[in-house]
Amino acid sequence: MTGVRTYSNLDVAVRSDTSDVGEGPVFDPRTGHLLWVDIYGCKVYDDDLSTGTQTVTEVGTMVGAVAPRATREGFAAAVADGFGLVTGSGLTLVDKVLPEPNLRMNDGKVDSHGRFWAGSNDMEFAPGLGRLHRWDGDGPSVVVADGLVLPNGLGWNAEDTVLYLADSYANLLYRADFHAEPGQLGCLEVLAETEGAGVPDGLAVDVEGCFWVAMHGGREVRRYDPAGRVVGVxxxxxxxPTSCAFGPEGRLYIxxxxxxxxxxxxxxxxxxxSVFVIDTGTQGVPVQPFRA
Structure with a gap:
């Protein structure tokens, strides 16, 4: 790929030979710690990178993503059956979105207004059963997009006008116009196809308008520009590699x-x-905590 920058000097941030599917990295503004999950291991990891101290919370069910809460203890979580809250006493399922045993929640992220967005999918990845949900915290969640396969990584540009979304087993990267105040999407438009490069998994967006996608099965993270062109690897x-998130100092955690x-x-x-880290020379678009 001509003109594509290769980033080097990757390091190990958290060494692990026990996590099965590490996913959903996000930084907790309350503590500065790195949060991430093991989907099939049903665990939430809380890492103080300055000391190497790690706290592990057993959730008791598959967990696709967590988000720190803005004013209360614990975390919001996208778990197998829907959305819930994780505290020291365990998981409380608040919104049972998916009573069907063949469906589960997957990756998720909080938008600029503190709303939790997460995808859901069929356990056998049947086409058309994937949906994108938005949970505001003060009522049932709503479906904002459907007809997908495995909606996965998502994020918003710095102007808060565009949402990027990976549909993993469709090997597609989408963009959609984003209307921040009501939390609504325009039509999903295909931005890039990734067939043969690995499966597009979790992603993070930088302040320059580019987004970084973990290519599961591809041994790399790709940086795409807003037009869907690969500009970095x-x-x-x-x-x-499964997902990525920017730390407060602009380093990318994978x-x-x-x-x-x-x-x-x-x-x-x-x-x-394990979790890896690399300097990228840019900053990430800030990810907000869950408002409820």
Whole structure:
């Protein structure tokens, strides 16, 4: 790819050989800690990167993403059956969106108004059953887009006028006009196709209008410009990078997975399941805490 920058000097931020599907990294503004989840391990990790101290919370069900709360303790969470709250006493399921056993919630993120957006999908990734949900916290969630396969990473540009969305097993990256005040989307438009480069997974948006996508199965994170062109690549030493998030100092943190890898593949990629970090020379669009 001509004119594509390759980013180097990747480091390990959190070493782990036990997390199955590390996902959903986000920084907690209350503590400065890195939060991330193990979807199938049903865990929430809270890492103080300055000391190396890690706190692990068992959720008791699959968890796709968590978000720090603005004024209260604990976290909002997208879990197997819907949206809930995680505190020291465990998970309280607040909005049971998905009573069907073949469906589950996946990755999610909070918008500029403190609303929690998350995708849902069929466990066998049946086309057309994926949906994008928005939970405001003061009532049931609503479906804002449907007809997808595996809605995954999402984020907004710095102007708060565009939402980017990865549909993993469709190998598509979408954009949609975003109307911030009511929390509404325009039509999803295909921005790029990723067939053959790995599956587009979690993503993060920078202040220059570009967005960074973890390419699951592709051993890299890609930086796309607003027109859907690849302008940067971060090689990673594992087969399955899963998501990424900017820290407050502008460094990019990258989660990864061990799930489905053979013993031989794990021997070649022993850091699978760990969290990596790299300097990018830019800053991320701030991600807000959940308002309820």
């Amino acid at each position: 971060v090689p990673v030493p594992v087969l399955q 989660t990864s997975a061990r799930n489905g890898l053979s013993a031989e593949e794990l021997a070649r990629s022993p850091l699978s399941g």
